[in-house]
Amino acid sequence: MIFHETSLVDAKLIELQMRGDSRGFFARTMCKDEFKAQGMDLDYVQQNMSVSAHRGTLRGMHYQLAPNAEAKLIRCVRGAIVDIIVDLRPGSASFLKHEAFELNEDNKHELYVPRGFAHGFQTLTDNVEVTYLVSGYYTPAAERGLRYNDPKLGISWPLEVTTLSDKDAAWPLIDDSSRIEI
Ligand SMILES: Cc1cn([C@H]2C[C@H](O)[C@@H](COP(=O)(O)OP(=O)(O)O[C@H]3O[C@@H](C)C(=O)[C@@H](O)[C@H]3O)O2)c(=O)[nH]c1=O
Numbered sequence: 001m002i003f004h005e006t007s008l009v010d011a012k013l014i015e016l017q018m019r020g021d022s023r024g025f026f027a028r029t030m031c032k033d034e035f036k037a038q039g040m041d042l043d044y045v046q047q048n049m050s051v052s053a054h055r056g057t058l059r060g061m062h063y064q065l066a067p068n069a070e071a072k073l074i075r076c077v078r079g080a081i082v083d084i085i086v087d088l089r090p091g092s093a094s095f096l097k098h099e100a101f102e103l104n105e106d107n108k109h110e111l112y113v114p115r116g117f118a119h120g121f122q123t124l125t126d127n128v129e130v131t132y133l134v135s136g137y138y139t140p141a142a143e144r145g146l147r148y149n150d151p152k153l154g155i156s157w158p159l160e161v162t163t164l165s166d167k168d169a170a171w172p173l174i175d176d177s178s179r180i181e182i
Contacts, residue, residue, distance in 0.1 A: 001028060001110075003038050006101075008087045008094040011117065012038065013101055014110040029110060030073060030133065040112055041071035044133035052128045056162030060120010061086060061146040061153075061171070066182060069115040070136035079128035080104035081121040082158050086146065088182045089116040096178065098155055103130075116182055118146050120168075122157050144181060145171035152178065 002015040016027040028034075032042050050059065061084070064070055074083055083101045087094040103109050104124070113119050121130065145168065146153060148161070152174040174180060 001031065001034055003034075007099050008085065008097060008117070009092050010039070010114040011085055011087070011099070012040065012112040014112060016108050016110065018108075027108070029075065041115065041135045044071075044073065044135050045137055046134045047131065048134060049129060049131045052123045052130075052163070053126060054162050055123055055126050056159045057123045057128070058120065058148055058157065058161045058164050058168065060084070060148055060168065061118040062120060063088065063116075063118045063144055063182070064136060064139055064142040065144055066115075068136050068139040068142035069182065070134040071115050072111075072113040072119055072135075073133040074103065074111045074113065074119070074121075075108065075131055076103040076105060077129050077131050078105050079123060079125035081123050081128060081130060083111050083119070083121040084155055084157075085111070085113050085120075086118040086153060086155075087116070088118055088146075088180050090180075090182075092116075096152070098153060100155075120148060122159060122161070124158065146180075147171045147173050150174055
């Protein structure tokens, strides 16, 4: 795995190293030793997948409150997405900043989202499958979100939003104090 720093403190874009042969190729997608050397979260307790039927579908921006905060390791295994993360950690040099990453079935990039970040993505193709490991159990009482089009975040999504859950349409806007419950 090749670990690339991002503009957001502690978040990393991971390039997989393919070992090809006559059958195809092999690549490692998670390795505790390599993650430890990078200071990344090591213990993943759930693996999730989602399938989105339509191009332009948006899921986000999601996180869980501490002590249920989760690190996430995201990969798009069918189709393509733009994945966007926001650093919500007060005191971080990248507090409230975001960065966008294209993850798709061809580049096979993996995005490491640290605890204390909000996460979301928009599909760039129909019939998209995303798979991700998370370091915390799903805890509905700890679920929180930011509005994908909150002017305080200033995220520019690549496509018109075609599909959005009622829950994602209703997340609160960040108030003037910019204080965010994490
Ligand atoms: C996230 C999650 C949802 N669910 C249930 C709740 C609901 O009935 C159904 C769909 O849930 P959601 O609408 O929250 O699914 P979705 O909008 O895809 O939620 C996901 O979005 C991306 C951006 C993330 O970062 C993930 O951590 C997760 O929050 O699945 C679980 O049972 N376990 C889980 O871990």
